[in-house]
Amino acid sequence: xxxTPPFASFDPGDDNGGRRRPGRFSKVPLRLILPNLVxxxxxxxxxxGIRMALEGRWEFAVGAVLLAAVLDALDGRVARLLKGTxxxxxxxxxxxxxxxxxxxxxxxxxxxxxxxxxxxxxxxxLAYAICAALRLARFNAALDDPDKPTWSVKFFTGAPAPAGAxxxxxxxxxxxxxILPHWPELAPFVALYTVCIGLxxxxxxxxYSGKKVGTRIRRDLVLPLFVLAVLLVALTVSxxxxxxxxxxxxxxxxxxxxxxxxxxxxxxxxxxxxLAENSPDEDEDDTLGDGPQVDPAPERxxx
Numbered sequence: 001x002x003x004t005p006p007f008a009s010f011d012p013g014d015d016n017g018g019r020r021r022p023g024r025f026s027k028v029p030l031r032l033i034l035p036n037l038v039x040x041x042x043x044x045x046x047x048x049g050i051r052m053a054l055e056g057r058w059e060f061a062v063g064a065v066l067l068a069a070v071l072d073a074l075d076g077r078v079a080r081l082l083k084g085t086x087x088x089x090x091x092x093x094x095x096x097x098x099x100x101x102x103x104x105x106x107x108x109x110x111x112x113x114x115x116x117x118x119x120x121x122x123x124x125x126l127a128y129a130i131c132a133a134l135r136l137a138r139f140n141a142a143l144d145d146p147d148k149p150t151w152s153v154k155f156f157t158g159a160p161a162p163a164g165a166x167x168x169x170x171x172x173x174x175x176x177x178x179i180l181p182h183w184p185e186l187a188p189f190v191a192l193y194t195v196c197i198g199l200x201x202x203x204x205x206x207x208y209s210g211k212k213v214g215t216r217i218r219r220d221l222v223l224p225l226f227v228l229a230v231l232l233v234a235l236t237v238s239x240x241x242x243x244x245x246x247x248x249x250x251x252x253x254x255x256x257x258x259x260x261x262x263x264x265x266x267x268x269x270x271x272x273x274x275l276a277e278n279s280p281d282e283d284e285d286d287t288l289g290d291g292p293q294v295d296p297a298p299e300r301x302x303x
């Protein structure tokens with residue numbers, strides 16, 4: 001005859017009287033872990049950029065920010081490809097973006113030249129970092145807006161944080177190209193430029209998101225695109241500052257074009273004849289945008 005123990009077994013920290021809580025030791029699928037690993041690699045790269053700046057190794061510092069931007073563009077794609085989107089991944093991605101594209105560029109510029117004007121340079125660095133944080137907060141809030149038109153996925157509101165980080169480092173590119181001398185007298189102008197790029201991130205100016213580019217590629221263009229991608233990577237590795245400077249200028253020049261296109265869509269909606277759009281089943285990915293690893297809302301990437 002079995003004897004029932006007078007007390008139920010109890011493990012420290014167990015609130016269910018010895019009964020294992022459902023899912024307490026459940027296994028996490030690898031497809032949920034991999035996107036977060038990519039995000040953590042991006043975070044490591046951004047933090048390494050700070051160390052390289054403090055050591056004066058500017059080539060590696062700029063490269064670390066560029067690598068963080070590339071990994072940020074990949075983590076969302078990996079999450080959607082593996083169907084591994086999660087709320088945890090979304091929060092981790094936002095925090096990593098703030099460090100990589102808000103804190104790191106601000107500290108890099110301060111160590112590089114802004115420290116020459118003491119408090120003024122620090123205020124400019126703070127302003128940029130705060131703008132990056134505000135952009136990310138605005139982006140997260142805008143995800144739940146159900147009233148955005150479907151065409152708005154083609155645009156960001158303001159510059160995305162990764163693009164802002166690469167743009168704000170333009171003075172460093174110009175110095176290494178021999179165009180901008182390292183004069184302390186130029187620090188106030190660099191501080192003003194830093195603040196302006198921060199304001200661009202939180203502005204209401206539409207910028208191209210690139211989410212509709214490359215979602216459907218003709219078969220005869222696949223191989224040429226591979227060659228073009230390899231060529232761009234090779235040029236960036238061989239001539240990093242030239243390519244980054246050209247990309248920055250091209251991005252800034254595209255803003256008036258994006259504004260014109262955005263206004264055309266608004267006028268078309270007002271007239272009741274929307275412009276032709278791509279099919280709704282296309283993958284809406286965050287190419288160079290700051291965003292969580294969640295299924296995107298119709299807009300995506302304001303901050």
